[in-house]
Structures are given as C-alpha cells and as structure tokens.
Amino acid sequence: MLYDKARIFVQAGRGGDGCMSFRREAHVPHGGPDGGDGGHGGDVVLLCDDSLRDLQSFKRRAHYKADRGRHGEGSQRHGADGGDLIVRVPPGTVATLEDGTVHDLTVPGQQAVVVEGGSGGRGNRRFSSSTRQAPRFAERGLDGGERWIDLRLKLLADVGLVGVPNAGKSSLISVMTRAAPKIAGYPFTTLEPVLGTLEGPERQLIIADIPGLIEGASEGAGLGHEFLAHVERTRMLVHVLDLAPLDGSEPEANFATIERELELHDPRLARLPRILALSKADLVTEDEAQAARAEWAARLGADVPVFVTSSATRQGLDELATELFRRVPVQAAAPAELAEDVAELAEHRVFRPAARRGFRVERVEDGLFRVAGDAVDRLIARHDLDNEDALIHVEGRLRRMGVIRALEAAGFEPGDDVEIAGVVFELDPG
Numbered sequence: 001m002l003y004d005k006a007r008i009f010v011q012a013g014r015g016g017d018g019c020m021s022f023r024r025e026a027h028v029p030h031g032g033p034d035g036g037d038g039g040h041g042g043d044v045v046l047l048c049d050d051s052l053r054d055l056q057s058f059k060r061r062a063h064y065k066a067d068r069g070r071h072g073e074g075s076q077r078h079g080a081d082g083g084d085l086i087v088r089v090p091p092g093t094v095a096t097l098e099d100g101t102v103h104d105l106t107v108p109g110q111q112a113v114v115v116e117g118g119s120g121g122r123g124n125r126r127f128s129s130s131t132r133q134a135p136r137f138a139e140r141g142l143d144g145g146e147r148w149i150d151l152r153l154k155l156l157a158d159v160g161l162v163g164v165p166n167a168g169k170s171s172l173i174s175v176m177t178r179a180a181p182k183i184a185g186y187p188f189t190t191l192e193p194v195l196g197t198l199e200g201p202e203r204q205l206i207i208a209d210i211p212g213l214i215e216g217a218s219e220g221a222g223l224g225h226e227f228l229a230h231v232e233r234t235r236m237l238v239h240v241l242d243l244a245p246l247d248g249s250e251p252e253a254n255f256a257t258i259e260r261e262l263e264l265h266d267p268r269l270a271r272l273p274r275i276l277a278l279s280k281a282d283l284v285t286e287d288e289a290q291a292a293r294a295e296w297a298a299r300l301g302a303d304v305p306v307f308v309t310s311s312a313t314r315q316g317l318d319e320l321a322t323e324l325f326r327r328v329p330v331q332a333a334a335p336a337e338l339a340e341d342v343a344e345l346a347e348h349r350v351f352r353p354a355a356r357r358g359f360r361v362e363r364v365e366d367g368l369f370r371v372a373g374d375a376v377d378r379l380i381a382r383h384d385l386d387n388e389d390a391l392i393h394v395e396g397r398l399r400r401m402g403v404i405r406a407l408e409a410a411g412f413e414p415g416d417d418v419e420i421a422g423v424v425f426e427l428d429p430g
C-alpha cells in the first residue's frame with residue numbers, strides 16, 4: 001500500500017516570557033532593572049529526506065510540536081531558544097497550508113518552515129528610559145503558530161508508463177527493472193503506482209508503473225485522478241499499447257482514450273515527450289507487428305518513436321531502454337546548480353497570500369470601541385494590562401501606532417472602554 005496522503009497538525013513553540021527583575025546588591029536598596037529576554041519558540045520545519053519513500057509514518061503520528069522558548073531570568077540572563085522540530089518527508093511531497101501556501105519539496109535537503117515559533121518577550125531592562133528608570137513590567141512571549149497541513153506525495157519518476165488496463169505496463173516494468181508488481185490477465189491488476197529503477201551504464205532512470213487508465217479518468221473514473229497526479233512530474237511518458245487486445249477493443253480507440261484523459265487532466269501532461277511501446281508482440285506474427293509499427297509511426301510522426309516490444313521474449317526492450325536514456329535529459333548534478341534549482345523552485349512554487357497589515361477601529365456602542373489588527377493583537381498578547389506600568393507602556397505604543405488618533409476620530413473619549421483581541425480595558429491615555 002502506497003501512503004500518498006496525510007494530514008498533520010503542527011504547533012510551533014511559544015516564546016519565553018521576558019523577566020521582571022531588579023539588581024540586588026549589598027548596600028544598594030534599589031538596583032537597576034536586569035530582567036533578561038525570553039527565548040524564541042521553535043519552528044516546525046519540513047525537511048525533504050531521500051531515505052523516505054512515502055507518507056506512511058504519518059499514519060501513526062499526526063501531531064508535531066516544537067519546543068517553547070525558555071523564560072528570561074534576572075541578572076540579564078536571556079532564555080534559550082526552543083529547538084526547531086524537523087519533520088521528514090519524502091521527495092515529491094507537496095505541503096498545502098490552510099491559508100493556501102504551498103510548499104513543494106522535491107530536492108533532498110530542501111526545507112520549508114511551516115509554522116513559526118512565537119518571539120520571546122523582552123525583559124524589563126529593555127524598557128528603562130530616562131523617564132522610566134524602574135519599569136515594573138516585562139513582555140510576555142507570544143504563542144507559536146499552529147495549523148493543519150495537508151501532505152500529498154506526487155511521485156518523482158523520470159518516466160511514466162501509461163495505458164489502458166491490461167496493456168502490459170506492469171509486465172514491462174517487471175522485466176526492465178527489479179520492481180515486482182502484480183501481473184495478471186484481468187484489468188485493474190495494479191491498484192497503486194509502482195516505481196522501478198532502470199539501470200544504465202552511467203545513470204539510472206526511475207520508471208513509474210501506474211494503474212490502467214479508463215475513459216473518464218480525468219474526472220475520477222477508476223482511480224484516475226489519483227494516479228494521474230503521479231505522472232504529473234515525469235519527464236517522459238511511455239504509452240503502452242496492446243497489439244492484440246484480448247477484449248477485442250481497437251488499439252486506435254484505446255490510444256485515443258488515454259491521450260484524451262491525459263490532456264483533460266492537465267494539458268502539460270499532453271505536452272510531455274512520448275514513446276509508443278506496442279506490447280505483446282509475441283502474440284502476433286512478426287509481419288503483423290512490423291506493419292503495425294509502420295502504421296503508428298506514420299500516424300504519430302517523427303516526434304514519437306514507436307517500438308515493437310514483448311515482455312515475454314524481451315523483444316525490443318534494450319532498444320526501448322536506450323531510447324529512454326537518450327531522450328530523458330540528464331539532471332543537474334553539480335551541487336551549485338542544484339542549489340540554484342532549489343532556490344528557483346522555492347521561488348516559483350511557494351505561494352503566500354499577502355500578510356494583513358494595519359488595524360481597524362470600530363465603535364461598538366456608547367463608550368465601547370473595538371480595535372482589530374495583527375500588530376495591536378500582538379501588543380495586547382505581550383502585556384498584562386492589570387499591571388499599571390505595562391498599561392502605560394501599551395498606551396504609549398497605541399499612540400505611536402496612530403490607534404489613539406483613529407479612536408478619537410471615531411468618537412472615543414478618555415476613560416472609554418476599548419476591546420482588543422478579546423480583552424476589554426479602560427483606556428485613559430495621559
């Protein structure tokens with residue numbers, strides 16, 4: 001069973017709290033503030049790991065949590081950062097976040113931060129100024145992000161074998177590679193994609209045998225969609241076409257069905273280079289096979305080489321393998337180039353909706369106003385508003401952010417209540 005889907009919940013670490021502390025020294029009644037900052041919470045990071053083949057490990061475990069940052073301490077000691085949590089995924093994993101961000105992990109070593117740890121709070125030492133020499137408050141650390149992530153494995157194969165059920169795809173991969181898929185004389189023998197490695201003199205090619213496609217596959221008939229997703233990233237397709245289908249179907253009609261489904265699933269699939277492998281040549285005479293080859297070659301033109309093959313006698317298989325190595329481009333091997341590819345991939349494939357900025361002020365009722373926005377929410381989360389010093393600090397920040405002015409424009413008067421991030425407090429800016 002190939003586990004190609006999983007849903008996991010990831011939680012980044014909370015930031016450590018800043019510390020409120022004053023220096024204690026003999027003979028000094030009130031030392032200066034010396035509370036250290038809290039540490040940053042750990043991120044959750046996906047790491048593309050070549051030793052993994054599918055998403056099986058996520059069946060047993062669905063929750064992942066990074067470490068929290070440690071709290072700051074007195075004597076200006078900062079809390080340690082929480083460690084990142086590394087979650088290993090196989091090459092070909094596509095991670096989709098709830099907000100629509102997509103990470104495509106294709107190259108071993110590639111990483112993607114999927115939730116960020118909360119930042120640590122600053123200690124009271126950082127709030128001392130000429131006017132406030134003994135700040136009796138420190139910031140709290142912020143919660144880390146948390147979210148559900150959909151993981152989908154889209155196999156990374158160089159060559160995909162496509163064809164109607166029973167065409168002989170699994171037989172072909174079983175004699176060309178060491179893969180040992182189930183082979184039988186009835187349709188839909190193969191229920192999930194199978195990968196095999198074709199060994200060449202200088203390199204290898206990964207071949208994917210996917211289950212037979214039928215009419216309507218692009219709309220989900222059979223298990224079409226699921227399987228077509230696995231050939232999306234191949235660089236070349238081998239269309240396996242039975243020379244003498246037992247069910248009496250016409251090879252021409254079978255060929256057209258497959259091509260149409262590929263096109264309907266994704267026009268890019270239809271544009272992939274092709275080879276036509278006429279299969280089961282041992283079941284027809286050599287003359288018939290050669291006649292069929294000539295006919296298909298004339299029909300498809302020079303772009304699509306046609307081979308007469310038989311998995312039973314190995315006829316045509318060496319030629320097919322040679323052609324595959326000739327046609328599938330060598331992948332960038334130099335580390336520098338690879339790194340560039342990764343950067344480019346990341347640029348192209350990571351889509352981030354723009355973060356929200358600013359704030360909104362709204363009059364809820366007489367004497368009650370609501371302010372909404374990421375930055376003000378964070379400011380409130382950082383502070384204990386029952387602490388008089390912290391409240392004064394928050395008021396100063398709200399003023400500098402332009403929130404007080406916006407409140408006043410909306411009819412706010414000193415002493416009215418304000419609600420931010422679910423916290424209601426009396427605001428009386430001096």
Ligand SMILES: Nc1nc2c(ncn2[C@@H]2O[C@H](COP(=O)(O)OP(=O)(O)OP(=O)(O)O)[C@@H](O)[C@H]2O)c(=O)[nH]1
Nearest residue numbers: 165166167168169170171185188189190212311312
């Ligand atoms: N004589 C002969 N029989 C073949 C050859 N290739 C495949 N077959 C037979 O054709 C039938 C189907 O072969 P499979 O390889 O399972 O076909 P498939 O395309 O993988 O089929 P699905 O997985 O159902 O899509 C089996 O009975 C095979 O033994 C061949 O070259 N010669």
Ligand SMILES: [Mg+2]
Nearest residue numbers: 169170189190
């Ligand atoms: Mg099969």
